[in-house]
Amino acid sequence: MNTQKEIPANSYMKDVCRRFCAHKPAMISLVVLVLEILAVILLPVMLQLDPYTIDYETMFGSAPSAIHILGTDDVGRDIFARFIYGGRVSLSVGILSAIISLAIGVPLGILAGYYRGICETLIMRCADVFMSFPAMVLILVLVSVLGPSVVTVTIVIGVLGWPKFARMIYGNVLSARESDYVESARAVGTRDFGILTKYILPNTFAPVLIAFTFRAAQAIITESSLSFLGMGVQPPQASWGNILYDAQFISILSQRPWLWIPPGVALVVTVLCINFLGDGVRDALDTKMVI
Amino acid sequence: MNRYRYIIKRLLTSIPTFIGITILVYVVASLAPSSPLEILFNDPMATQAEMEEMSKSLGLDQPVIVQYVRWLWQLLQGNLGTSIRTNGDVLSMILGRIGPTLVLTGVAMLLTALIGLPLGIMSAYKPYSRWDYISSAFSFIGSAMPNFFAALVLIYLLCVKVRLFPTSGMYDSSGEKTVLMFIHHLILPAVVLAIQQIGSLIRQCRGSMLEVLQDDYVRTARAKGLTEMPVLIFHALRNAWIPLVTWFGMQIPFLIGGAVVTEQIFGWPGLGSLMVQSINARDYPVIMGITVFIAVAVLIGNLIVDLVYGLLDPRIRYD
Numbered sequence: 001m002n003t004q005k006e007i008p009a010n011s012y013m014k015d016v017c018r019r020f021c022a023h024k025p026a027m028i029s030l031v032v033l034v035l036e037i038l039a040v041i042l043l044p045v046m047l048q049l050d051p052y053t054i055d056y057e058t059m060f061g062s063a064p065s066a067i068h069i070l071g072t073d074d075v076g077r078d079i080f081a082r083f084i085y086g087g088r089v090s091l092s093v094g095i096l097s098a099i100i101s102l103a104i105g106v107p108l109g110i111l112a113g114y115y116r117g118i119c120e121t122l123i124m125r126c127a128d129v130f131m132s133f134p135a136m137v138l139i140l141v142l143v144s145v146l147g148p149s150v151v152t153v154t155i156v157i158g159v160l161g162w163p164k165f166a167r168m169i170y171g172n173v174l175s176a177r178e179s180d181y182v183e184s185a186r187a188v189g190t191r192d193f194g195i196l197t198k199y200i201l202p203n204t205f206a207p208v209l210i211a212f213t214f215r216a217a218q219a220i221i222t223e224s225s226l227s228f229l230g231m232g233v234q235p236p237q238a239s240w241g242n243i244l245y246d247a248q249f250i251s252i253l254s255q256r257p258w259l260w261i262p263p264g265v266a267l268v269v270t271v272l273c274i275n276f277l278g279d280g281v282r283d284a285l286d287t288k289m290v291i
Numbered sequence: 292m293n294r295y296r297y298i299i300k301r302l303l304t305s306i307p308t309f310i311g312i313t314i315l316v317y318v319v320a321s322l323a324p325s326s327p328l329e330i331l332f333n334d335p336m337a338t339q340a341e342m343e344e345m346s347k348s349l350g351l352d353q354p355v356i357v358q359y360v361r362w363l364w365q366l367l368q369g370n371l372g373t374s375i376r377t378n379g380d381v382l383s384m385i386l387g388r389i390g391p392t393l394v395l396t397g398v399a400m401l402l403t404a405l406i407g408l409p410l411g412i413m414s415a416y417k418p419y420s421r422w423d424y425i426s427s428a429f430s431f432i433g434s435a436m437p438n439f440f441a442a443l444v445l446i447y448l449l450c451v452k453v454r455l456f457p458t459s460g461m462y463d464s465s466g467e468k469t470v471l472m473f474i475h476h477l478i479l480p481a482v483v484l485a486i487q488q489i490g491s492l493i494r495q496c497r498g499s500m501l502e503v504l505q506d507d508y509v510r511t512a513r514a515k516g517l518t519e520m521p522v523l524i525f526h527a528l529r530n531a532w533i534p535l536v537t538w539f540g541m542q543i544p545f546l547i548g549g550a551v552v553t554e555q556i557f558g559w560p561g562l563g564s565l566m567v568q569s570i571n572a573r574d575y576p577v578i579m580g581i582t583v584f585i586a587v588a589v590l591i592g593n594l595i596v597d598l599v600y601g602l603l604d605p606r607i608r609y610d
Contacts, residue, residue: 125307125308125311126311128308128311129308129311129312129314129315130315131544132308132312132544132586132589132590132593133312133315133544133582133585133586133589134543134544134545134546134547134548134551134585134589135544135548136547136548136549136551136552137547137548137551137566137581137582137585138315138319138582140551140566140567140570141319141570141578141579141582142319142322144570144573144578145319145320145322145323146322217435221437224437224439224440225437225438225439225552228437228439228552229551229552229555229567230571231567231570244439244440244443247443248556250446250451250458253443253446253447253451254447254451257447260443264437264440264443264444267437267440268432268435268436268437268440271435271436271437272431272432272435275431275434275435276431
C-alpha cells in the first residue's frame with residue numbers, strides 16, 4: 001500500500017493521456033472524427049468524385065444506383081459527391097470559425113482580466129452587448145448584408161463567437177492574477193509579458209481547448225442552419241446544410257429520403273462526436289477527478 | 292445594499308448595454324447599401340428628386356455621430372421605419388407577429404421544463420442506472436440535433452408516413468379558427484424547438500441536483516422520515532434552482548434563434564419567419580427593426596431573470 005513510486009517529470013501529460021484513453025465515448029468519437037476527416041479529404045481523390053458536372057445519361061433526380069450510390073439531384077449532379085464535398089465545407093467552416101473566435105476572444109479576455117480598468121469595462125460591456133443578440137439573428141443579418149458565401153459565413157460566425165472565449169478567459173485570468181504564484185513571479189521582477197505567457201496562459205489552456213471543441217460544434221450547426229435557410233453556402237458549392245435545403249420541398253422529403261438523411265445524420269454524428277471529445281478532454285484535464 | 296437599490300442599479304446598468312445594442316445595429320445597418328437613416332425614412336413611392344430632397348433634409352451630409360443620434364431618437368419614439376416590401380409600418384408589422392412567436396417559444400419552454408426537469412432529477416436521483424443512461428443518451432443526441440433536421444425527421448415520420456400532424460401554418464385552409472386546431476398545428480414546431488433545450492436542461496439539472504443531493508440538509512430531511520418525493524422537490528430542487536434559473540435566462544437568445552429556423556420550416560407566422568422573408572427580399576427596415584426589437588427583448592428577459600434570483604434565494608447579497 002505505501003510503496004510510493006518515483007513520479008517522473010512528465011507525469012501530468014501522461015496522466016492526461018491515460019485518462020483520455022480511458023474515456024470510451026471520447027476515444028470512439030476521436031476515431032470517428034479522424035475517419036470522417038480522412039474521408040472528406042481522400043475520397044474525392046480516390047473515387048474521382050465530381051460534385052458539379054451534370055450527368056446527362058442518368059435521369060435527373062434518379063434513385064440510388066451502381067453509378068450514383070445516392071442518386072442524382074434535380075439538376076443531375078451526383079449526390080454522394082456533393083455529400084462528401086459538403087462535408088469538406090461544413091467541417092472546415094466549423095473549425096476555421098472556431099479558430100477565429102478564439103483568436104479574437106482570448107487576447108481580449110486577457111486584456112480585460114489582466115490589465116482591468118478601462119479595458120475591462122469596455123471589453124466586457126461589449127461582450128454583454130454581443131451576447132444580448134441571439135447569435136442566429138445577428139449572423140443572418142450580417143451574412144445577408146455582406147452577401148452569403150463560404151468566406152463571409154466563416155468570418156461572421158467566427159467574429160461573432162468571440163464573447164464566449166473572452167468571458168471565460170477573463171474569469172480565469174482574473175483569479176490567476178491574484179494567485180500566489182503570480183504574486184511571487186511579480187515579486188522577483190518578471191515582466192507582464194513573462195507572467196502572461198509563462199504562468200497565466202498555461203492555466204487557461206484546458207478551458208480554452210474545451211471551449212474550442214464546443215464552439216466548433218456550435219459553428220457547424222449554425223453554418224448548416226444558415227445554408228438550410230438558403231442564406232449560407234450558395235450552390236453550386238455544396239455543404240451539408242444546403243443539400244438539406246432541397247428537403248424543404250415535401251415531394252423530395254417524402255420520396256427521396258436518401259438525399260437528405262445522409263447529410264443530416266452526418267451532422268448529428270459530427271456534432272455528437274465533437275461534444276464527446278470535449279467531455280473527454282475536460283475529464284482528462286480535471287486533475288481533481290479520480291477515475 | 293438593499294434589494295431596491297440593487298434593482299435600480301441593475302436597471303441603470305442596462306442603459307449602456309441598450310446603447311451598445313443600438314450602436315451595433317447601426318454599424319451593421321451601415322454595411323447595407325443605403326444608410327440607416329435612409330432605411331428609416333425610405334418611401335417606396337418617392338421619385339428620384341424627392342429622394343434627393345429627403346436625403347438632404349435627413350442630414351446625410353452630417354457627421355456619422357449626428358446621424359446615429361437622429362436615428363436613435365426616432366427609434367426611441369417607436370419609429371422603426373417603413374417596409375420596402377409591404378409598405379407597412381415596421382413597428383406594427385413586428386407587433387402583429389410577436390404573438391405567435393411568444394406562444395411558440397413559451398410552449399417550447401414549458402415543454403422543456405416539463406420533460407427536462409423530471410428526466411434530469413431522475414438521472415441525478417439514481418446515477419448510472421438504466422434511466423440515467425437512457426436520459427443521458429437522449430440529452431446528448433438532443434443537443435447535437437440541429438433543429439431543422441429534427442423538424443425534417445418529424446415531418447417525415449409524423450406528417451408524411453403517419454398523417455398525424457399538419458406540416459405548416461397556424462390553422463388549416465377551411466377558414467375555421469378553433470383552439471383545438473391551433474394546438475394541433477402548434478405541437479410539432481414546439482416539440483422541434485424544445486428538443487435541443489431539453490437535451491441541454493437534462494445535463495444541467497442532473498449536474499446541479501447531484502451536487503445538492505449530497506448536502507447535509509437532504510440527509511436531515513431523510514432522517515426526519517420524509518418520503519423521497521418531498522425530499523427531492525422541496526429540499527433538493529428548491530436549492531438546485533439557482534443554476535437552473537441562470538440556465539433558463541441564457542436560453543432566451545437560443546430559443547429566439549431557433550424560432551427563426553423553426554418558424555420558417557413550419558410556416559408559423561411569427562417574427563422568425565418575418566425575418567427570413569425580409570432577408571430574402573432585402574427589406575432592410577424590417578430586418579433592422581426586428582434585430583433591435585429582439586435584442587431589447589433579450590435584454591429585458593435577462594433583467595427579469597436577474598431580479599428573480601432575489602426572490603428565489605433570499606441569501607443572495609446585493610453588492
